[in-house]
Amino acid sequence: MRRQRHWATLAWQGLICLTGLAIWQWGYALHDRLPWLVPELLDPYFISRPSDIASQFLHLGCLVDEQGHWTIWTKGAFHQCVAGMDNNLWIAALVTLKNTLTGFAVGVASGFLLGLLLGRSDRLARVFHPYIIAANSVPRIALAPIIILAFGIGDASKVVTAWLVVVFLVFFNTFEGVRSVDRDHISAARLLGASEWQITRTVVIPSASAWVFASLTPAISFALIGVIVGEFIGAEHGIGRMIIEAEARGEASGMMVAVFVLMVVGVALSSVVRRVQSYLLRWRPQHGVF
Amino acid sequence: MSRSGATAVAVRPSYGVRASPHRIEVRDVSKTFTVDGREIHAVDTVSFSVSEGEFVALLGPSGSGKSTLLNMIATLLEPSAGEILIDGEPVNPRRPNRKVGYVFQKDTLFPWRTAEANIAYSLQLAGVPAAERRERVQAALAEAGLKGFGGFYPAALSGGMRQRVALMRTLISRPQILLMDEPFGALDTHTKLDMHRVLLNIWERERQTVVFVTHDLGEALTLADRIILLSARPGRLKEEFVVSFPRPRDAVALRETAAYGDLFSRIWHSLGEEFVKGSEP
Numbered sequence: 001m002r003r004q005r006h007w008a009t010l011a012w013q014g015l016i017c018l019t020g021l022a023i024w025q026w027g028y029a030l031h032d033r034l035p036w037l038v039p040e041l042l043d044p045y046f047i048s049r050p051s052d053i054a055s056q057f058l059h060l061g062c063l064v065d066e067q068g069h070w071t072i073w074t075k076g077a078f079h080q081c082v083a084g085m086d087n088n089l090w091i092a093a094l095v096t097l098k099n100t101l102t103g104f105a106v107g108v109a110s111g112f113l114l115g116l117l118l119g120r121s122d123r124l125a126r127v128f129h130p131y132i133i134a135a136n137s138v139p140r141i142a143l144a145p146i147i148i149l150a151f152g153i154g155d156a157s158k159v160v161t162a163w164l165v166v167v168f169l170v171f172f173n174t175f176e177g178v179r180s181v182d183r184d185h186i187s188a189a190r191l192l193g194a195s196e197w198q199i200t201r202t203v204v205i206p207s208a209s210a211w212v213f214a215s216l217t218p219a220i221s222f223a224l225i226g227v228i229v230g231e232f233i234g235a236e237h238g239i240g241r242m243i244i245e246a247e248a249r250g251e252a253s254g255m256m257v258a259v260f261v262l263m264v265v266g267v268a269l270s271s272v273v274r275r276v277q278s279y280l281l282r283w284r285p286q287h288g289v290f
Numbered sequence: 291m292s293r294s295g296a297t298a299v300a301v302r303p304s305y306g307v308r309a310s311p312h313r314i315e316v317r318d319v320s321k322t323f324t325v326d327g328r329e330i331h332a333v334d335t336v337s338f339s340v341s342e343g344e345f346v347a348l349l350g351p352s353g354s355g356k357s358t359l360l361n362m363i364a365t366l367l368e369p370s371a372g373e374i375l376i377d378g379e380p381v382n383p384r385r386p387n388r389k390v391g392y393v394f395q396k397d398t399l400f401p402w403r404t405a406e407a408n409i410a411y412s413l414q415l416a417g418v419p420a421a422e423r424r425e426r427v428q429a430a431l432a433e434a435g436l437k438g439f440g441g442f443y444p445a446a447l448s449g450g451m452r453q454r455v456a457l458m459r460t461l462i463s464r465p466q467i468l469l470m471d472e473p474f475g476a477l478d479t480h481t482k483l484d485m486h487r488v489l490l491n492i493w494e495r496e497r498q499t500v501v502f503v504t505h506d507l508g509e510a511l512t513l514a515d516r517i518i519l520l521s522a523r524p525g526r527l528k529e530e531f532v533v534s535f536p537r538p539r540d541a542v543a544l545r546e547t548a549a550y551g552d553l554f555s556r557i558w559h560s561l562g563e564e565f566v567k568g569s570e571p
Contacts, residue, residue, distance in 0.1 A: 182398075184398045191364060191366075191391075192460070193386065193388060193412050193416060193463070202415075206400070209402075283402040283445070284445070
């Protein structure tokens with residue numbers, strides 16, 4: 001029964017995907033005959049076509065050479081192509097991924113520490129409250145040009161942009177999590193002989209972990225947004241840079257390849273975060289193994 | 291846990307040196323709470339003391355301040371007036387007394403730790419080596435009838451099992467003084483009797499000094515050497531009863547004896563007056 005439903009779901013998903021691709025591929029051909037049905041936006045000039053995107057993907061990824069031959073059959077062809085293309089797909093994806101993960105890691109670590117510190121200390125929380133509210137009210141992306149100006153067009157500016165969008169998110173969740181720790185758990189730990197630091201380590205952190213983790217999935221997406229915006233404004237490598245270059249050439253298929261790669265990267269990153277999360281939170285009934 | 295009796299006894303001889311014969315002394319303690327600008331007198335000038343190895347039940351209707359009193363002994367609350375001494379020294383919230391163990395009414399197990407890890411908590415804090423820790427936790431699980439459940443998270447355990455884990459989490463560090471706040475209040479009758487058996491077994495071997503808060507007269511009679519009856523709010527000391535049933539006691543068989551019935555009805559009458567008072571506006 002369950003298995004059947006699973007297959008039915010898969011079948012529907014496949015059908016929807018194929019229909020969407022078919023409309024994308026051939027839909028605009030009907031534009032002249034049925035202009036009231038087919039919107040102008042389906043013009044391949046704007047959104048390209050699945051077949052063009054696929055072949056552009058193979059070119060940008062150095063999987064086929066300029067003559068259309070597969071590079072894997074000729075020894076050294078792939079390396080030669082990669083070396084010849086400055087911002088090829090692989091370099092671009094790796095640079096973007098590296099900067100996203102670095103910004104994410106630094107943002108999570110600093111947001112978590114700040115949240116823990118302010119969550120545990122009423123005095124610090126009172127002092128810093130207005131500054132945090134003010135800083136949080138600034139759309140972080142608006143600072144991206146300033147960051148590029150200050151940190152240059154290299155990797156550092158992308159990491160800083162990603163850090164800036166991640167740190168507040170993680171901070172607020174950690175702070176709330178620390179504030180909502182069950183008072184009785186703290187009393188119990190204290191009566192069992194725990195020092196303040198032991199209470200933080202063995203009660204506050206595990207207890208707040210569900211809150212912290214809730215912020216990590218959005219945080220990884222935000223980090224990716226931060227890096228891409230940084231690359232839009234000024235970069236040597238990266239997927240964002242690739243989109244800007246393709247746009248300058250009026251090449252919709254190149255932009256779509258970049259978007260597609262971003263989608264894959266985004267899905268992969270958030271599924272890793274979710275996996276780690278459900279392992280670390282396995283004690284919660286809804287995540288439990290029982 | 292089987293060797294713990296010997297350890298506890300070895301610690302005790304120093305006790306005879308102290309000036310006071312009492313382990314716990316509550317002297318003219320009052321507690322006033324302010325709720326919405328209104329003063330509520332929860333405890334009014336209560337004094338009593340508990341001797342070494344004595345099992346005392348604090349009995350009273352709800353609102354008689356019995357939990358408040360216990361929480362003040364545990365330093366979870368501060369008295370508005372009066373003082374509380376443990377082994378002749380005033381209790382200090384800044385310096386929790388390692389000899390004192392506390393069992394909550396509410397479920398305060400750490401849900402992110404397995405039953406074993408919950409029980410091992412205080413040993414871990416104290417830096418007890420892993421091998422000894424494991425051995426003591428296994429003994430505690432067996433004692434509480436929880437063999438095979440050590441790897442379970444609290445969410446997967448029943449209410450009775452959780453309370454056993456909580457009891458063992460407190461007892462594993464061998465506290466000499468045990469403060470218990472209606473620990474079995476949320477359990478059904480059968481599970482409760484079961485818990486009485488577990489507790490009596492341990493207590494008759496280790497003879498901790500116990501203050502046990504309850505509103506259940508049967509429970510107080512089953513467990514205690516002495517029952518301190520508190521009046522309805524504000525909690526005052528109303529009457530004391532010595533419970534001299536022979537030990538070891540059988541939680542079930544005891545209830546069918548005539549002596550139990552006699553004492554039960556005497557205290558029931560006195561307690562009943564307070565229940566009536568407590569329900570008046």
